[in-house]
Amino acid sequence: MLVAAPLVVGGCLLMLVPRVDSSALQLALLVFGSGLCGAIYVVCPAMLGEFAPVSQRGAVISIMPRPVARSCMPFQQIGRVASPIRYRLNWEHMIGNLCARTITRALSRSVGAAFALAPTLLWSGAASAQPPKIGDPPEALNMRLVGTNDLQARSAYQPTIHKQGDRWIAYIGHHGGTDAIPKPINPLTGKPEPSGTSILDVTDPAHPVYLKHIPGQEGTYESGGAQMVRICDGATLPKGDKSAVYMLRTFGGEAHEIWNVADPANPVLITRLGGLRDTHKSWWECDTGVAFLVSGAPGWRTRRMSQVYDLSDPAHPIKIRDFGLVGQEPGATGAVPTELHGPISTGPKVNRVYFGYGTNRGGILQIVDRDKLINGAKEPTPVNLQYPEISRLNMSSLNGAHTTFPMPGMPIAEFAKDKVGSTRDIVLIVDEAILNECGEARQMVWLADVTIENRPMVISNYTVPEASGSFCQRGGRFGAHSSSESMAPVYYKKIAFISFFNAGVRALDVRDPYHPKEIGYFIPAVTQATDPRCVRAEGKERCKTAVQTNNVETDERGYIYVVDRANTGLHILELTGAARAAAGLQ
Amino acid sequence: MIRLGAPRISSRLLAALLLAGCGTLAASGDEAIELPGWQQIAWPFPRDAWEPGLAFVCISEECRDSTIYIRPKIGFCNCATGVSDDEEIDRVTDLDLIDPAFKPRGDGRMIEAAGMRGRARHYVVSSRGALRETVAIALARKCDVIVAVAQSSSSHRFTEEIALSLVAAPPIRHWVEVALDNSR
Numbered sequence: 090m091l092v093a094a095p096l097v098v099g100g101c102l103l104m105l106v107p108r109v110d111s112s113a114l115q116l117a118l119l120v121f122g123s124g125l126c127g128a129i130y131v132v133c134p135a136m137l138g139e140f141a142p143v144s145q146r147g148a149v150i151s152i153m154p155r156p157v158a159r160s161c162m163p164f165q166q167i168g169r170v171a172s173p174i175r176y177r178l179n180w181e182h183m184i185g186n187l188c189a190r191t192i193t194r195a196l197s198r199s200v201g202a203a204f205a206l207a208p209t210l211l212w213s214g215a216a217s218a219q220p221p222k223i224g225d226p227p228e229a230l231n232m233r234l235v236g237t238n239d240l241q242a243r244s245a246y247q248p249t250i251h252k253q254g255d256r257w258i259a260y261i262g263h264h265g266g267t268d269a270i271p272k273p274i275n276p277l278t279g280k281p282e283p284s285g286t287s288i289l290d291v292t293d294p295a296h297p298v299y300l301k302h303i304p305g306q307e308g309t310y311e312s313g314g315a316q317m318v319r320i321c322d323g324a325t326l327p328k329g330d331k332s333a334v335y336m337l338r339t340f341g342g343e344a345h346e347i348w349n350v351a352d353p354a355n356p357v358l359i360t361r362l363g364g365l366r367d368t369h370k371s372w373w374e375c376d377t378g379v380a381f382l383v384s385g386a387p388g389w390r391t392r393r394m395s396q397v398y399d400l401s402d403p404a405h406p407i408k409i410r411d412f413g414l415v416g417q418e419p420g421a422t423g424a425v426p427t428e429l430h431g432p433i434s435t436g437p438k439v440n441r442v443y444f445g446y447g448t449n450r451g452g453i454l455q456i457v458d459r460d461k462l463i464n465g466a467k468e469p470t471p472v473n474l475q476y477p478e479i480s481r482l483n484m485s486s487l488n489g490a491h492t493t494f495p496m497p498g499m500p501i502a503e504f505a506k507d508k509v510g511s512t513r514d515i516v517l518i519v520d521e522a523i524l525n526e527c528g529e530a531r532q533m534v535w536l537a538d539v540t541i542e543n544r545p546m547v548i549s550n551y552t553v554p555e556a557s558g559s560f561c562q563r564g565g566r567f568g569a570h571s572s573s574e575s576m577a578p579v580y581y582k583k584i585a586f587i588s589f590f591n592a593g594v595r596a597l598d599v600r601d602p603y604h605p606k607e608i609g610y611f612i613p614a615v616t617q618a619t620d621p622r623c624v625r626a627e628g629k630e631r632c633k634t635a636v637q638t639n640n641v642e643t644d645e646r647g648y649i650y651v652v653d654r655a656n657t658g659l660h661i662l663e664l665t666g667a668a669r670a671a672a673g674l675q
Numbered sequence: 676m677i678r679l680g681a682p683r684i685s686s687r688l689l690a691a692l693l694l695a696g697c698g699t700l701a702a703s704g705d706e707a708i709e710l711p712g713w714q715q716i717a718w719p720f721p722r723d724a725w726e727p728g729l730a731f732v733c734i735s736e737e738c739r740d741s742t743i744y745i746r747p748k749i750g751f752c753n754c755a756t757g758v759s760d761d762e763e764i765d766r767v768t769d770l771d772l773i774d775p776a777f778k779p780r781g782d783g784r785m786i787e788a789a790g791m792r793g794r795a796r797h798y799v800v801s802s803r804g805a806l807r808e809t810v811a812i813a814l815a816r817k818c819d820v821i822v823a824v825a826q827s828s829s830s831h832r833f834t835e836e837i838a839l840s841l842v843a844a845p846p847i848r849h850w851v852e853v854a855l856d857n858s859r
Contacts, residue, residue, distance in 0.1 A: 451724055
């Protein structure tokens, strides 16, 4: 209704225009009218961006990004020349946006604009469900692209960025290949290799250098690859080789491996813990060497549980114990509790481990006393499994707990003058969407106040508004998957980055965890490598191509690394504008 | 008390189930599906992470007092390995809705039904204060699983036969297909 209003007004005004008899005036109006039509054609998409309600803007953007860019290209070039290199893209975007907005607002008040909108509005309504196309620009707010790498068109899971001497190295875990390309070619060797771990030098984030691909387990999608990766320096581990840098990774679902990556271009395998299934999102304390390995151990009734290891000397792993929820242990009967997805430990000082169970259903946040877990009785009996547990937060059956990221001791500005409770222990819980095109309940972000540990309580939530981009129609998954997990001061307890599949990465201001606020986003552009995602509809398979931002991590410099499940590669980003200010970055 | 040596399901009832392709076909648990010898009842369990399924009680003499619950669970199956072991049946089926303390009678076995592969396992389950013979079936279709739990006062073999027959009945197969498609 709102968008159609100019059409009605324009038509009424046209009826009021008196007939013009003068030939000169007729000629002048003809020239003016033709020119106006041309101008409107060029700026029409930008105008739509202003006219259209939020719920339709995504469609407009997805249809007409090129004309918008074209209409303001001359102004962008001015910005390119005038701006310093570091902020070039920012100025381009700012000036481009300013141009579009200025033209839009001027012309949107004209009667002619109303008529020009008519066919385009009809078009946008018909095409609102179109997925992104190759050549479409990325979508961004307060985040800008610094550099990219295609990761050899491999589906990516966990990125971990580590400083090694003067270099910054990115380690990126991969899923298995696709049915079409089960073993992508590694250009460094010229050979097809089952996807495993990509190692890149990102010291210059604008020009990442691909150093090495370590093949993973053969198999496609979740059944192959080497999804998870964590890094510890030998100098930090209590019994490590001081000159070594250790990479802990999964090997498909069947093993955990430790490599020495001191020379990241020539990694050396140190240890393998095999005979497992469904290995996944582990956690490794570098200062103690204790690792919480997510595995499926023989005899356990769940696909995934924890195997706690002492990896302080990576060459000689020592098993501490198996751990899971009561009912998952060997020999139990009855209902089987939700499987583990991943733990995050706060280490011996805070003495807590936060376990997240479930992906998109039956989520549980389990708060565990780390000391009791490591030093308690190890036989997997119900009593021994229950002993270290402090409490659980049972979530709705409609949501899972992929990531449980602790943020203890957060000062809450609103509570600053309260005599009790002015700081709170917060856990960021991120669900994982697993079905394409919104085939499940919305998977999103929950913030839990766990200050009173035996009464954990969800205090707020966050999701990307679906209507802001028609994300259920874009193709692939829409919903949360994971958060950044770095505890480096640059963003910790200030800004959390959430991967949101076809809605890209989202920067979430969590300084007030009772009221989290989105302050930026970046949705990478699809490429030739982006793998389509298919659904069955009315008995037929229908495929769409959309970005599937799977995981995100940050480094201590403040760069943000997002990787794509649909083979679109690595995008290195940085914050701009208000989001950069919120992080306290210069 | 579990009654052993109960009569096998009659060929007449089996034929009726297999030929019941012209019953009312619907993808919603709210709409009726007609199966000879069975009466559809409302899904009796509280809402959980999955959409409600289909529930039937037997009204013929041959299977009187038998009940069966069927529903698909989207994305709940190991895409690569399907339903490969007994722990998987314990995890994915709806036994816990009837009795969270269910106990298996023994190892399960691989089965094929309705064009899908999976596993069946027998349990002793407490239901309304009595122990009942129960069979749980899980069939994999790519990353999805179709689960059925059947209970009767007859033998476990009989219970499994009626469960497999019902899962393979054309109206049920069609309902499952539509439910899987609509959930995507």
